[in-house]
Amino acid sequence: MRVLIIHQNFPGQFRHVAKAWSEQPGWQVVGIGRDTAPGLPELEKSGRLTLIRYKPHRSVHPEQHHYLRRMEDAVLHGQAVARVLLKLKHRGFTPDVILAHPGWGETLNAEDVFPNARLVHFCEWFYNAPPEGVNGLDPNWQWADIGFDPEFPVTFDDRARIRAWNALHLLNLENCDAAISPTHWQKAQHPKAYLDKITVAHEGIDTENLGPDPTAAIKTPNGTVLKAGDPVITYVARNLEPYRGFHQFMRALPAIQREHKTAHTVIVGGDDVSYGRKPEGAKHWREKMLREVGSQLDPTRTHFLGKVPYEGYKRVLQVSAIHAYLTYPFVLSWSMLEAMATGCLVVGSDTAPVREVLKDGLNGQLVRPFDLRALADACLQGLASREGAASALRSKAAATAKENYSIAAGLRAFEAACFGTTSIKEIRRVA
Known part of the structure; x- marks a missing residue:
């Protein structure tokens, strides 16, 4: 052949x-x-x-x-x-x-x-x-x-x-x-x-090499060490841009930080544009969104890692308590499936490509696009219930990814x- x-x-x-x-x-x-x-x-x-x-x-x-x-x-x-x-x-x-x-x-x-x-x-x-x-x-x-x-x-x-x-x-x-x-x-x-x-x-996706690790830890650029079990919200995209809901996530983050005083946020992604357009009046979407909401954020709990090697990315997912995957109705990202395979509790946008895999209340949580209060509430509820129902969602998410992807x-x-x-x-x- x-x-x-x-x-x-x-x-x-x-x-x-x-x-x-x-x-x-x-x-x-x-x-x-x-x-x-x-x-x-x-x-x-x-x-x-x-x-x-x-x-x-x-x-x-x-x-x-x-x-x-x-x-x-x-x-x-x-x-x-x-x-x-x-x-x-x-x-x-x-x-x-x-x-x-x-x-x-x-x-x-x-x-x-x-x-x-x-x-x-x-x-x-x-x-x-x-x-x-x-x-x-x-x-x-x-x-x-x-x-x-x-x-x-x-x-x-x-x-x-x-x-x-x-x-x-x-x-x-x-x-x-x-x-x-x-x-x-x-x-x-x-x-x-x-x-x-x-x-x-x-x-x-490589489900055989993805899964939870209770010993996982990452060190952020400011020296903070975050471990599996800590209240960590993660966001991952190839590049930080509206197509993957970066602007929605950043706008919801001030409310999350106000209402959860110890939650850390880890953001992975570059400053280029994979889809859509560049922002007006700023070098990239990270700069634009920090200008808009940065003064409302705690910089000691907001960690931008940029692009990271695959092994580092896996550790980010293993440390995650809540993983936000927000996307337009567009090509489904590997990162959402990899987060599910790792056993993350995924809060995803209620859009057609996400709904095909993520079932609300069964293997994750769906939130209406552009509803910042709903996004913040879903993340906060997930942090508050990391055992019990949240644990069941994580297990089912991993099973979905491993069985089908x-x-x-x-x-x-x-x-x-x-x-x-x-x-x-x-x-x-x-x-």
């Missing part, structure tokens, strides 16, 4: 499948990623996986219409990867399956080079904007990210821009033979005409989508 895995940030969501498939006897796994991709150094050094890096030959033209900048960038990525594919073909490598995240345009020409390969796309997102005049939390609109936050109303320019952005996603849906979405809700964002192509298959479950689902089977044994037989 010959498998080609393409992701600009290789391995991205394909870390577990790349490792598992490269270890199968007789299989040849080749990866393609940008020159900035982290790769899988151990597998590359062992020779079990070959990673080819590429770089577009130029940047997007500075005068390109802003609706089309993303499409031009996709064409440039697709062109660069096509050159790599043609070289592979010339060397005699013809894949049976191509698994790719197509969001950067890398597979636009994959079928032109390898028309007989099964092309499987990771369909993470499709943009949807509300109709003109609909903003805020209108209950009659099935909300996605665009226009969800009343603080950032949708403009006509936004609607026109994302319509052009979706052209790439439509091309990707048309080109692929099969597709994968991590959650049912993310699948449902795509056009009905293509839903039959899409299988729901979460890539899985393990690496093994992800591998089975990806193998079914990519090879039409759920068994490596069956794949060998087909091969």
Whole structure:
């Protein structure tokens, strides 16, 4: 079996499948990623996986219409990867399956080079904007990210821009033979005409190495040592920004600190922007929110850790008494599932992707988006009842994550989508 895995940030969501498939006897796994991709150094050094890096030959033209900048960038990525594919073909490598995240345009020409390969796309997102005049939390609109936050109303320019952005996603849906979405809700964002192509298959998290540790401790930048069992509220995001509810969390924090005099808050995340826009009048959202509410916070109990190594991040979750996961209706984060697998009591936003996993009162708590009082109350109640009901929620959260979102479950689902089977044994037989 010959498998080609393409992701600009290789391995991205394909870390577990790349490792598992490269270890199968007789299989040849080749990866393609940008020159900035982290790769899988151990597998590359062992020779079990070959990673080819590429770089577009130029940047997007500075005068390109802003609706089309993303499409031009996709064409440039697709062109660069096509050159790599043609070289592979010339060397005699013809894949049976191509698994790719197509969001950067890398597979636009994959079928032109390898028309007989099964092309499987990771369909993470499709943009949807509300109709003109609909903003805020209108209950009659099935909300996605665009226009969800009343603080950032949708403009006509936004609607026109994302319509052009979706052209790439439509091309990707048309080109692929099969597709994968991590959650049912993310699948449902795509056009009905293509839903039959899409299988729901979460890539899985490392549940085997996640769990509570009563001896866990972290040291904050001001020297405070926090231990498992302490009243610690945690918040984690790749970057601190409104898409992941950072502004809501910061606005609820003064009330939490006023009403719980010993609670500490640990905030993990960078100052870049992963989604949405930069703030006006500030370098980043951390600076903007500290300007707004910083004077109401106790700096000795508010700890910003920035980006931390994975082992440090695990300890943060193990120390957590309450973990806040607040998100627009958007791509579901690994961090929420990892917090559940660790046994955190998760207070999550009552949005569609969160509700798919977190059931209010069963394995966590849901709070209405933008209801700061409800968010503060949920955190305070969780701190006050760390035994009994809260303990049951933690146990059920860990069970949910381990039963449904393990690496093994992800591998089975990806193998079914990519090879039409759920068994490596069956794949060998087909091969």
